[in-house]
Amino acid sequence: MNPGAVQRGPVPPIRPEYDRVLAPFVEAPVERALPRAARLWQQDWLRKGLIIAALALIWEGLARWQDNDLLLPGFLATMSALADGLVDGELLDRVRISLAVLIQGYLAGIVLAFGLTTLAVSTQFGRDLLSTLTAMFNPLPAIALLPLALLWFGLGSGSLIFVLIHSVLWPMALNTYAGFQGVPETLRMTGRNYGLRGPSYVLRILIPAALPAILSGLKIGWAFAWRTLIAAELVFGAASGRGGLGWYIFQNRNELYTDRVFAGLVLVIVIGLVVENLIFSAFERLTVRRWGMAR
Amino acid sequence: MNPGAVQRGPVPPIRPEYDRVLAPFVEAPVERALPRAARLWQQDWLRKGLIIAALALIWEGLARWQDNDLLLPGFLATMSALADGLVDGELLDRVRISLAVLIQGYLAGIVLAFGLTTLAVSTQFGRDLLSTLTAMFNPLPAIALLPLALLWFGLGSGSLIFVLIHSVLWPMALNTYAGFQGVPETLRMTGRNYGLRGPSYVLRILIPAALPAILSGLKIGWAFAWRTLIAAELVFGAASGRGGLGWYIFQNRNELYTDRVFAGLVLVIVIGLVVENLIFSAFERLTVRRWGMAR
Amino acid sequence: MISAATLSDLSVLELAEPRPRAPVRREAASARPASESGESPLLRIRGVTLEYRTPARVVRATHRIDLDIHEADRFVLLGPSGCGKSTLLKAAAGFIAPVEGEITLAGVPVRGPGPDRIVVFQEFDQLPPWKTVAQNVAFPLRAARSLGRREAQERARHYIDKVGLTPFADSYPHQLSGGMKQRVAIARALAMQPKVLLMDEPFAALDALTRRRMQEELLALWDEARFTLLFVTHSIEEALVVGNRVALLSPHPGRVRAEINSHEFDLGSIGSRAFQAAVQRLHTRLFETDPETRAPTRTTAS
Amino acid sequence: MISAATLSDLSVLELAEPRPRAPVRREAASARPASESGESPLLRIRGVTLEYRTPARVVRATHRIDLDIHEADRFVLLGPSGCGKSTLLKAAAGFIAPVEGEITLAGVPVRGPGPDRIVVFQEFDQLPPWKTVAQNVAFPLRAARSLGRREAQERARHYIDKVGLTPFADSYPHQLSGGMKQRVAIARALAMQPKVLLMDEPFAALDALTRRRMQEELLALWDEARFTLLFVTHSIEEALVVGNRVALLSPHPGRVRAEINSHEFDLGSIGSRAFQAAVQRLHTRLFETDPETRAPTRTTAS
């Protein structure tokens, strides 16, 4: 290779051999509990808290600089509106109403998504159906469904749930299906080797193996459910004065109580953060992270 | 095991040995071109076409049964409105306007999502930032951004693009990040072993390896960009009469030309189907399917 | 193995025939394999051609394979890398349908996979990563056998101990080394106590010591339960030790070149003269790469 | 190997010392390894403890490993499954940081992975599935070496031929058998012509014939380029053939039990008396599982 070097290149030295008797390994435990787990957790909160604080600061700064509190109230003004709303109990009430509907729609969307995807993994027809339906309906805005919802479900929460399902179902199905498709062939064969098929195959092999993709579908679905709910409550939500958070936002927006609007939005954010950091990330820690499927 | 059986269980017979001279393998080509590829493709179209036809039939049936053409016009009525709109050129014009904005927002959202995710895979701060930002902003409806958009970008397409980015960025980032996290450890190590780091590591290892997840993120982003565009065009309206498809839908809705509203929506669906079946699925065939990363 | 025979069930009729113990036979190059001996094989592979269809082309993995695997056989497939051993095993397991020929199990054509033929795959990712070692081993017991929870756990523990992984029973697969993962797969397959066991280079990732232990374990279990084993390996020694009959496949696309008896070797015979000779013979056979230039070597059953 | 020495650079100073050819030395159980011989090793592993942190607990994979790998060494790690061979290799590659001790390469502490130490991993999924065989082999050449396109392709083709995969140059990894995948990884590593090559059971998935060819190829390349090789295997024969020095690791957690010279064996010596004796010796050492009950066997350099 290197013609200028020694003819056959370097030769390693010949070293003496040795052979030791190893005492049984006792010097350190082969396994020991991780000590700083708790501390790390706190730091996680700390770091995220700092990010949130920084965002709040930027917000307040922007608001002061723009100086247009009817359009963009500051962080502090929003907080005081939020406090007022929480103290007089109105906001919590609204949140309760919204969450009740949201969760119903979300769960229904998830179940339907799994049904559709199960069909898609088992038959060619299901595959075509899924790809056609998602390509068709996913881009449709909720207003397209409004007339149908009015006709079929009327003005109650039935329509809200219908629209929520529309917003959760398609992204969820797309992600779940992509996750299913990425399941390693060997794992699939293992499952089928043990005689699993149909729903039990999906449940015991595909779903856990595709969990990372499903999880991000769940997160996206959750977010879009919120977005849709707030938009849809403007239309369906206020029957008999029982409007949720979306209605609260809409009404105050119409009355130009922009600080209350932002208080409502902050509540959406807070709920989002709580769900992300308590529910989703705990779920992640207990599943994909523990199983080494995501770091 | 089976106490009632022969004492040591069955013994296989001893068979004669044999040894053959194999002629060189010429009987069939080891590899040959797949002949029916073209035909299969046609069938794919056929199957999907049948599904679409069935849906159209159901639609027409439902519309006739409901008999409320102001809320739910039939398939045929919609098609004739669509044909009218296409013939007089108005619809195509609207689509052009909408698509121009849509694609800008979509691309900008994708680029930002990749930036954010690249940050997230390389630093702990980026990870926290991504998870906090998505948890916070993803559930926010566009109305929350409206004031900011108006303050910063005015009433033009700038605001539309801003809102589009909001709708594309978060799901895209979530999916991309989940995809990145699922890249097998060995593959990561291979990349780093060859000295890849930073953007070139992301580009040459993470992105191709996470392509199935990224693809479903792209599909979801595409759909939500449409949804958002149509909703946002109503709000940001049509300066100097240059409204897009969303405005067309809104205007005709206001004049109770529900068939034209549905014609506009059908156009959205058709564009969605074209993008899905020509662009996305061709991309899939050329990438993940070819690479055996999805079936 | 003798079940109520009906006249219409040919394979069962065949079973009832007397079992001829054919002595050493020399065969011409065109000879048909041993199935002529009259004993009906449990797993019968007849003219099986296997192909992979990719979007661009068709790859033929094996070409017209004829093999008979009898009940309680420890049948070994030996052949060069890429010759189609894994593919053949997967076809026997029911994952790949032949494009030509037929595979029958006890006379019934194989239509799909099932828990009657448990497979140990060659790849390391056959363990569901969301299950601990213990759960992984118990998994098929619960899924396919519908064993009780307690019972499945106990059986799992027993076999985990056999592969020496008791300290890792609660670890997840990603926390194991390559060899340990393969051992979990082996434990899982053994715990199923299947009638037919298909193993694809199960010991390839194991060190000499562990490998030896696993071989012992496998043979001991076979002695006890007399399952039928189809075993892929690339180690000649292992083929002779584990198998009672070894099929030699040609390079890509795989065809059966020879079948050799090895029932007289066990772990104890390693190092013996006869064993070394057998190894040497197979070695020579494998190293003769060019089939055209080679004269047919007449072999004698040992 | 002699570079401009500065006074502050201790390792280089050591290098300048005369190279003592130590004859057979008998060492007590507590003896330090060969580094005392004075020649400065290229890769120096000093008291390295490696651990895996999982959310629940910490697993110690290796405990205070001392090893010296000199330039042009063909250093083999031999040990039971799960003893930490792969972990140690990954640490040398820079993927895992020791919790104790230090790994230095030519005197510089190893801080992270880099293309100066090319790794062949044990797992089958080290090939980017989106690249054909040819692209896979050319990939690091383009990525790390910034070789021209043409040049990289040519070199890739050359090494693909060496591992016998030319007909599959345009196949994607998922269309290959397990052994073929590993051969692509080997070709890719060899094509890089690295100074240091780290291989983790690279030939485990190969049949006897292909394995032999690969071993020949590797040794021929070493003879040509004199790279430094760290090689994990579980085959005693392979250890003796491929390596010039073999380190024996104890079971979990891995500690160095012995180092043995094997520079006098090559592929030709398989079957020779001395070779068989060496195999037997290592075999015995490996099969002595209980370290407490075993008296230290005195070994002689062969």
Place this chain on the structure above:
Amino acid sequence: TAAEGQLRIAKQFGIVYLLLNVVEDQKLIEKHGKAAGLDIKVDYVQLSGGSAVNDALLSGNIEVAGAGVGPLFTLWDRTRGRQNVKGVASLGNFPYYLVTNNPAVKTIADFGEKDRIAVPAVGVSVQSRILQWASAKLWGEKDFAKLDRISVAVPHPEAAAAIIKGGTEITGHFGNPPFQDQELAENPQAHIVLNSYDVQGGPASSTVLYATENFYKSSPKTYNAFLNALDDAAKFIARNPDKAAEIYLRTTNSKLDPALLTKIITNPAVTFKVAPENTLGLGRFMHRVGAIKAEPKAIDDYFFADPRIATGS
């Protein structure tokens, strides 16, 4: 941000903005600007939804916005001491009808628990305010929100479709032209339950234009040209209703039935004029029920001073 010579006007959908359509089509602002020696660059922006219009105004993206009288009071109240938004001109008097297709309902008192009244926004839209006002008159100030309980927010198009075709829960719709006229024309069952004029005590302005004080003060010439143009347009429409209808159809690309349009324009209850009429009452009512904090006392409290406006009420 407003500068002399620049005028961006936001209009929403509907026939109530006919005045602006005529101004745009006849380029009246430009004409009056030239007369005053000013080149005015006019932009017409179509927006949907009151809050979008408000946001656009408050963010300085438009100079003049149009919306109902109710939103004007809200905006005026909220921006006092800030942007000081006030009315610029009225776009004319249109009656709003509460239309029902429930034959049993003759007055608002007949609405039962099963009925649903569609309004653009429950509680806060003009329609809702007038309904509240009517309720207050009927059941007393305390019960002004009585019908809010059966009100639902449904966009005009869907509500109109529901009234025309029936078959949904919506039995009442407090809309605006042309929806209310379409409902009455296309469903023989549909009839008027409440007319906003009756509540307000006579013909009243329905839609108004408003602007920030900043614009009023910094661009007096533009402002003046704008009002002149509106005045011209109002007169033009009164003289040539057919032409106005033709302009509307042409500029908005609308496919509305021309006969129905002419009928709406020539409805004696509809007048086109810039001076506001009968607005103070609504403002006072809103103050009484607490919807706005400040009490409007006179027209020039919430309209910018201008001779053409001062005649209004």
